[in-house]
Amino acid sequence: MHANRNKTVINRLGLALLPFALALSTNTLAADTAPDGEVEVLNWWTSGGEAKALGALKDELSDQGIGWKNMPVAGGAGTNAMAVLRSRITSGNPPTAAQVLGYDAQDWAERDGLSSLDEVAKAGKWDEVFPQPLQQFAKYEGHWIGAPFEIHSTNWVWANKSLMDELGIEQPKTWDDFIASLKKAKDAGYTGLAYGGQPWQDTTVFENVVLATGGADFYRKALIELDPEALDSATMTQVFDHLRELLKYKDDNSPGRDWNLATAMVINGKALYQIMGDWAKGEFLNANLKPGTDFMCFRTPGTQDAVTFNSDLMIMFDTDDAQQQQMQQTMAKIIGSPEFQITFSQFKGSVPARMDLSADKLDACAQRGYEQVKSAAKNHTLMGSMAHGYAAPASVKNAVFDIISSFVNSDMPSDVAAEQLAAAVQGATS
Numbered sequence: 001m002h003a004n005r006n007k008t009v010i011n012r013l014g015l016a017l018l019p020f021a022l023a024l025s026t027n028t029l030a031a032d033t034a035p036d037g038e039v040e041v042l043n044w045w046t047s048g049g050e051a052k053a054l055g056a057l058k059d060e061l062s063d064q065g066i067g068w069k070n071m072p073v074a075g076g077a078g079t080n081a082m083a084v085l086r087s088r089i090t091s092g093n094p095p096t097a098a099q100v101l102g103y104d105a106q107d108w109a110e111r112d113g114l115s116s117l118d119e120v121a122k123a124g125k126w127d128e129v130f131p132q133p134l135q136q137f138a139k140y141e142g143h144w145i146g147a148p149f150e151i152h153s154t155n156w157v158w159a160n161k162s163l164m165d166e167l168g169i170e171q172p173k174t175w176d177d178f179i180a181s182l183k184k185a186k187d188a189g190y191t192g193l194a195y196g197g198q199p200w201q202d203t204t205v206f207e208n209v210v211l212a213t214g215g216a217d218f219y220r221k222a223l224i225e226l227d228p229e230a231l232d233s234a235t236m237t238q239v240f241d242h243l244r245e246l247l248k249y250k251d252d253n254s255p256g257r258d259w260n261l262a263t264a265m266v267i268n269g270k271a272l273y274q275i276m277g278d279w280a281k282g283e284f285l286n287a288n289l290k291p292g293t294d295f296m297c298f299r300t301p302g303t304q305d306a307v308t309f310n311s312d313l314m315i316m317f318d319t320d321d322a323q324q325q326q327m328q329q330t331m332a333k334i335i336g337s338p339e340f341q342i343t344f345s346q347f348k349g350s351v352p353a354r355m356d357l358s359a360d361k362l363d364a365c366a367q368r369g370y371e372q373v374k375s376a377a378k379n380h381t382l383m384g385s386m387a388h389g390y391a392a393p394a395s396v397k398n399a400v401f402d403i404i405s406s407f408v409n410s411d412m413p414s415d416v417a418a419e420q421l422a423a424a425v426q427g428a429t430s
């Protein structure tokens with residue numbers, strides 16, 4: 001982690017290259033690409049709502065005299081961003097900091113190249129204010145390595161309110177009601193489900209169905225504990241049946257569609273619902289729409305008692321440059337501060353990752369969401385999202401993505417999908 005530079009260099013290059021490694025400038029791996037007084041921050045926040053939220057960090061830094069060099073890599077859930085980050089690190093040119101998720105944060109920490117955030121965390125009482133399920137990922141071997149921006153949850157439905165009114169649709173309480181309302185929209189000539197056909201989005205919808213069909217214990221067994229019996233079970237077969245049913249209500253242009261374009265279909269009244277994490281709300285807010293009036297938010301029917309979460313962590317790359325070190329600590333302090341946690345979530349659609357804040361300034365969806373996250377944290381039903389790297393390491397996540405997306409894009413029978421899912425997970429873990 002915050003080990004000295006030479007040790008880090010040696011770890012990365014191997015002992016055979018030792019003389020060469022020692023001859024290298026000590027700045028080789030340092031976060032030294034940003035000009036003086038600037039932080040370079042790798043992230044995938046490129047949609048309207050995301051960029052606004054990121055702007056809140058840039059503004060805070062600017063107030064403290066710190067400049068901003070943005071390093072955006074478009075692509076939801078960070079799939080592309082992680083590839084770019086890997087190549088920056090391999091070429092010895094890390095940014096000052098990067099947005100990462102759950103298991104990826106642990107992975108970077110294990111490679112021994114991150115700055116410790118322990119001092120800031122201690123001063124800010126992070127051990128007390130951030131929930132345990134999140135600390136498991138933001139700390140490595142007892143040390144803080146990631147500053148949590150927020151808590152997002154993936155089990156939300158975003159709905160167009162005037163379409164609901166026009167079609168006489170009440171907020172569905174059960175899975176059957178949910179499907180019936182989608183059918184109503186389809187029969188009236190609308191798209192029921194705004195859908196983005198990308199692997200991480202397929203799995204976001206899938207994990208919603210897992211929770212809705214099997215409940216929290218089943219979700220944990222199958223997607224977190226990776227229990228082969230749960231993965232290849234009658235319940236999982238039923239999950240795939242439900243997913244197949246849901247897919248009847250997407251449109252034919254869904255393959256490859258970005259998540260925010262799917263959100264725009266709901267915003268523009270082309271589609272009734274989108275199942276998506278609450279960053280989707282950032283798009284509605286960015287279009288000046290109000291929850292309860294212009295759009296509705298509700299937990300995916302059947303998932304009210306649990307929350308599948310992800311949280312963006314800012315990790316900082318180890319550097320010898322004292323100014324960069326200072327700026328990294330300042331950035332971590334800002335991200336963890338009560339005021340920033342509220343401001344950021346107001347743009348991003350999330351809820352604060354700190355559990356000790358007043359919800360007064362949050363909108364109606366986030367107020368409810370914040371309460372649900374808090375009670376899920378108490379009841380052990382705050383569970384990591386598979387699609388967003390909080391349920392299983394990247395190798396398993398990618399294996400799951402493959403199976404779910406082949407199911408979505410073919411006529412694969414449900415029992416075959418369950419069997420293949422179990423086999424793919426086993427292959428990725430053995």
Ligand code: GAL
Binds near residue numbers: 044075077101
């Ligand atoms: C998630 C990330 C969110 C949001 C989303 C879509 O993985 O945690 O902050 O940006 O991807 O890009």
